[in-house]
Amino acid sequence: METKVEEVAPRSRILQALEDQDTSASFLDPLESEMILNMGPQHPATHGVLRLLVKLDGETVVGCLPELGYLHRGYEKLAENCTYHEFIPHTDRLDYISPLSNNTAYSLAVEKLLGIEAPARAQFIRTIISELARISSHLLFLGSLSMDVGALTVWMWSFREREKLYDIFENLVGARFTTSYTRIGGLAQDLTPEVAAMIREYITAFPGNLEECEKLLNRNRIFIGRCDGVGIITREQAIDLGVTGPTLRASGVNHDLRRTLPYLIYDQFDFDIPMFEGGDSLARYYQRMAEMKESVKIVRQALEKIPNGPIHAFKPHNVLPRKKEVYTRMEELIHDFMLINFGVDPPDGEIYFSIEAPKGELGFYIMSKKGDGHPWRFKIRSPSFVNIHALPTMLKGAMISDVVAIIGSLDPVMGEADK
């Protein structure tokens, strides 16, 4: 018995000596292992020209600083020097993944400032294109997130679906990418029966195709392992940081502007606002998948209910006349001349209008002065700009390899973050 104690004792004494505070020295950072890693602006996982300065301790992120401005084009300054109609093409370049919903948001904001409203058919078409834009944006999210965590097939499949959407946009608008479809008080052209049939065909096939992608991911061990529990943002943090859109709802906040402050005709449709509690990358993935299915519901109901009628409000001082009438009638020619050269002339006032864009709350603050065809101040409240500034909170404590999964689940677009 005694020999046994003697055998153990020297080892434990050494261990005890090692653990003793008097014999061991502790340094806060003995090897100065904290390093600053520069990620971007040219990095495939940052979805554009986002630059992150990440402070690392070993493989753990201890701090993060987003640097913006690599795509800054000064749209707010440009808008102050454009007429209201001239700025429509610039809105395509904000969130270039879903230009149709930016067009809609801008037109609705200017219409609110002018105090006019587009006719019912135009409102239905705007709802349909906003929801198609949401599907298009969330499909890109699906593809890029899964590619960021290593599943390349889903990228191909989601881009196949986006390609069909672009075909629809091409037939509806005449352009695939930079649509500039809406006009103040109306739309550029009407929804033809052929395009309506294309959309109907698309939304019939889409849920099945989406399910194929889900089958690849929902029970995929690698995908879940990479996304589960990373980049958590709590409910309180999300509200405090002003995060909006799917990211906010994936943190358990039931806030969707389509429900909270309804615009267009969203109060006429029967759809749910999905909500998840996790607040991590996986919840944000589930959130967007569920939102796409709700968008399909809205498009289907809108196509059923869509009324016939004009697509332009009859407000000659504010709404551009049709080209056919400009060439044949005097009044329309005069209005066209005045609108092109001097623009619409809203009264003294200021409005803030926002819609639920695919990425979150896209708002426009416009201040106008009477007698001036330009906005005096034009502010774009872009969802990506605010969401990116939640990254330091999400990244804190994450592993370096999770950074791409977190950025991917946030789905920022630098076009609107940098304005």
Place this chain on the structure above:
Amino acid sequence: MDNQTVLVRLKTRFGGAILESREFRGELTVVVPKERIVEVCSDLKNDPDLSYDFLSDLCGIDMFTPEKRFGVIYNLLSLKNRHRLRIKTFTEQENPRIQTVSGIWGTANAHERETYDMFGIVFEGHPDLRRMYMPDEFEYYPLRKDFPLMGIPGSLPLPKK
């Protein structure tokens, strides 16, 4: 909660601090003096009835008048009451300074940095007031009305070869 209720409530609470109020297209705008902006904002957020817990947007404005030249605009949203409110405050032309609200809403941090970058309004007490979009050594403030649309030649040095 409608605009009138909010306005009456603000007037009883702050009295002289409500310099001006206007309703346009159903949106209420209230102008307050810059000295009391933090007090008004924290009350708007913490009051259980009003509860403007979500700062949708914060931006600057250049009115281009000698007095009250620069302004800051706070677009608030109450998630509980589903109501929007706009607070405005103005500051002088020379050395524009204003108290930060980033302690009240975390999102103001980014918006105030952007406003500083574009208008040169200094937010006192801001934890990290740097340029947002423009390079750090840039001397001008692009969204001021006296900054030309075409830019100032030579203000952005090209990299040396």
